[in-house]
Amino acid sequence: MGYDSILNWVTFDNPVNNAFYPFEVYNVPYDIGAKLWELIGGTLAWLINLLVPGNGVSTWLVSDAVVNALAIILMVIVIFAVGFIINLTMIWQERKVLGRGMDRRGTKIGPLGYFQCVGDGLKTFMKENVVPKDVDKKIYWWALALVIGTGVLAACMIPLSDRWFIMDFHAGILTIYALFALAPFFILGASWAQNNKYSMMAGFRAAELMISYEIPMLLLMTAVILQTGSFNINGIVNAQSEMWFMIPQFLGFITFFICAVAESERAPFDLAEAESELVEGWQTEYAGMKWGLIMLGDYFRGYICCGLIVLLYMGGWLLPGIGGTAVPELVFLAKIFVVFFFFILARLAIPRVRIDQILNAGWKVLMPLSLINLLLVVLMQTGGLI
């Protein structure tokens, strides 16, 4: 192609027209990625073409295949960055609300104290890497990488709207939940590998916690899926365009909320961390950057819990009566922050439960409640009420 202006290289095509477009509907992060690469790659192509006129590299840089490949990479980075920023905002929200609840200011650096979490994150970068000599090195590192990795992956797989997603699964909610529920397994491995008595007790507590909440949570998801007849997240959200599922399934909503707090291992169910009993629980021997990453992973898990509640019971990115808005992503995020506010209130108000209390509550209170919820939904569904 002969050069006459930079517009030969930067065209801002509609990404759907790309021959290799991997989705069936319009996708915002892909569009952002494609346009970013049009700018970067287009400028590169222009510069190369100025130096060596009429070469093939410039044309190759802005061909459909290269634009698609780079758009996918940039899209993933955009999705991850947005998840990261949501996460930082949730940490900031928690510290501010906890501070107000305890009659102090909370974070103070930056506008409204927002940058304190960023500063804390940078601080953990400069901490010494202390590894005890008795640990089982392989499991010590791999369990840590996987407990954070699966959390981050599941968090990035939560769609913010019907146009902001990584992939439109038919089994979306199942895949997210399966990745999410892997964590106690890795926590048990990490706690065993540390060769520390406190950590080991904490690891068994994490497994015990999972035994208590997992089955009620699955039964509650069963009730929601029974009502929609689909594992697809879009299907579940669109089924709630008339009425949020928290209205016919209010019992299920309350039970799911309790289970979700337990699943994210936040107070009052932070048995595996329990800093006043078990030092720092399963994180005792993870110092410096490793601890910082674990903390970040914890908030990613909190974000998944809020996301599941919003998707299953609160209509996702749709508003009742209005339906879709101009920016469904912001509606979804607003709902997530409201749910997370109640998570923080629970942490603020309720003391930590004992291990036998959560076991008995899980099996003798939460499971019957989730079963009653499921039976109610079956009755309403066969009776044609919903």
Place this chain on the structure above:
Amino acid sequence: MSLVVSYIPLVVLALLALGFAPLAWWMSRFLRPKKPTAWKQMTYECGSEPIGEANVQFRFQYYSFGIIFLIFDQIATFFLIWAVAFGAFSNSAILWGLVFMMLLFVGVAYALKREETIWI
């Protein structure tokens, strides 16, 4: 558009998400100090010197719950599949599903009632 193509973004995301923690940890090596001492490398037990190994046979007390959980997690997964096909069921299929569920929960109720004697 084939199924394989639609999975490519997810594969890239999985690489980024699973590589995120090792990468961040590896990057911090350029900033952090490294002064290991014998004290720092000792297992932490609130200041006292650790006695013995921690990797011992641990008696976890929720043994009976663990066994019930093992069975019930699979049953709950089965009910997820039962629920997704619910709209196409005849009345007798719904009824038999519920009877099956009730039988299982009677079993759990019995096991939990006897749980004091199994609790070790």
